[in-house]
Amino acid sequence: MQTSFQPQETFMRRAFELAALGRGYVSPNPMVGCVIVYQDRIIGEGFHHQYGEAHAEVNAINSVLTPNATVAVLCRQTGLKPEDLLRQSTLYVSLEPCAHYGKTPPCAKKIIETGIPRVVVSCGDPNPEVNGKGIQMLREAGVEVHEHFLEQEGMETFRRFFTHVTKNRPYVILKWAQSSDGYLSRSQGKPCLITGKSLQVLNHAYRVEEDAIMVGTGTILADNPRLNARMFRGKQPLRVSTDLHGKILKYIHTYLTENGLPDKPSPELAGKLPLRFFDRTQRTLLFVDGTRFDEYRFLADWPGLGNESLKIVPVKVTTAWPEMAAAYLRGLQKERIGSLIVEGGAALLQSFIVGDHWDEIRVFISDKDLGGGYAAPRIPPSKPYSFAQYGSEWVHVYRNKASDRLI
Ligand SMILES: NC(=O)c1ccc[n+]([C@@H]2O[C@H](COP(=O)([O-])OP(=O)(O)OC[C@H]3O[C@@H](n4cnc5c(N)ncnc54)[C@H](OP(=O)(O)O)[C@@H]3O)[C@@H](O)[C@H]2O)c1
Structure with a gap:
């Protein structure tokens, strides 16, 4: 009544x-x-x-x-x-x-x-x-x-x-930092920080809010990122990447050979893999070509600096990158991941944009030029949903109207 x-x-x-x-x-x-x-x-x-x-x-x-x-x-x-x-x-x-x-x-x-x-x-x-x-x-x-x-x-x-329940995939946030002339990084040479301290802290604050953080193979090999939240207290996200064509595997085998290390895991080799992604300080998941799954087993057995899990997940590889992006989302939904930040590089980000597998884009914009390098992804024509200024740098946030309508 x-x-x-x-x-x-x-x-x-x-x-x-x-x-x-x-x-x-x-x-x-x-x-x-x-x-x-x-x-x-x-x-x-x-x-x-x-x-x-x-x-x-x-x-x-x-x-x-x-x-x-x-x-x-x-x-x-x-x-x-x-x-x-x-x-x-x-x-x-x-x-x-x-x-x-x-x-x-x-x-x-x-x-x-x-x-x-x-x-x-x-x-x-x-x-x-x-x-x-x-x-x-x-x-x-x-x-x-x-x-x-x-x-x-x-x-x-x-x-x-609502995204997790009604669309059967995690909520997807695409995030990148770009120079004022629109580049993500230099094409060659050392990895460079695009934005200043305030936006780095903000980025880490964003990371603790989501369940998982993903980068592409190119970024793992170029930047050797930690993909954790060290500048903000909170839960560490699951870190995710891919190795569909064995480039990471080849890099690791070459490193082990050049350094005279065996490729059989043993306690004394703890933390000896060259990429931070495999250091086991954080829960980690790697999508690999299902036909080569067995070649990756040794990585899951390799002792790290921490004891967190490393999961190798087989996927069917196609040449259509947007379809692969959808396959990652299906895989992460099975892992009960409710939200994902994709942090680069340009190729992986663009595949989520082209496939329309995104809900929010957050662009960190520096006040400095790079003068060339990897171009930032192209955002579908739309006005930013919000702007915020941090000193002389900006954060522009876009929302996917199509995905908003479905929620
Ligand atoms: N400023 C920033 O915010 C930022 C952030 C991250 C990275 N970066 C910079 O970006 C550069 C790397 O960019 P990138 O574009 O070469 O690398 P990326 O996007 O990290 O990796 C691209 C590679 O990932 C694999 N891949 C797997 N699934 C994919 C999919 N669905 N779509 C696209 N690629 C997929 C492919 O490698 P396989 O052929 O091996 O499968 C592809 O070549 C680095 O210099 C890094 O410093 C900048």
Whole structure:
């Protein structure tokens, strides 16, 4: 039964703020925030902290029952118990409460058992196991439900999750740094840093927000990148690359031969592979030509500087680069990767653009010229979605309108 109750934007916006605190830790689950309001006062808050752990609604309910300081004062003033306050409160949640037993019991059931009489929801959950069932379960139990509240705003926190569920692939961000005259790097010579310290820190902050980071074979061999987040605290992404034509394999064998090292892994060879990509300090995945899969087994057995896993994933090689980009996304979806940053080089980036396998492009633009080298990828004609200036450098962000429509 619907009453004359009017939901308040402030409370749902607080739920969005809370949801964002889970960024980088909950994927491929959604970032969800929840607040519980008793007589226009927030008495409980919660968000989904970590993949596999309690959902936002349960954390918010528990924060009332614990109870927190606000609840303790209210209980003293009113003579009510925390359970009584919940039975007279409104729960605001950014995503429809789940209705199924996954890693945790259904949140809709928990809300019903707690006796919360009213729920305000921003976005429906497209996951086929939920998709309206959470709302239905609440309504059938007599809970008053208000849906689609600040839905567009709410959607911002669910871009990754909705892409993962509805398009069956990770959310894809293409990122590169270019000189003011449009080059990614010099064609020859040492790798060069294109942008200054602020944008490097920003780049590392971006890395901890996503599940995986990918570069092409050319970049692995030219730059020997670490692909980690060392300038910003947070979860390290899975690092990903490819070796479809055995160039990395050949480079490693040549290095081992030239340095008189055997190519049979043994404990004393820990960390002796020439490329940082294989140092096992971070979870790593390499796509290789399926017909040559066995040639790569020794890499997976090679001890590194750390103990993180190295997974070799076979793919069917075609000469159509955009199709290969789609194959990587299928492979990463199987690994439960909810979001991916592709950081170069030009060839790999362009294949994602040509295949339209992207959701966002972030271009870091330096104030210096390179005067030649590898040209930056060509962006489909569109206006940037946003600009930001960092000293004399810029970040332009583009959004894929076609992919936005499908979310
Ligand atoms: N400024 C920046 O932001 C930035 C970032 C990264 C790199 N860079 C620079 O870019 C240069 C390397 O660029 P690059 O274009 O030569 O290298 P890249 O894009 O890193 O690698 C290209 C190679 O990756 C393999 N590949 C596998 N799947 C692919 C796909 N779907 N599409 C395209 N290639 C695919 C191919 O090698 P196989 O034939 O062996 O399969 C291809 O030749 C370096 O100088 C590096 O410093 C700059």
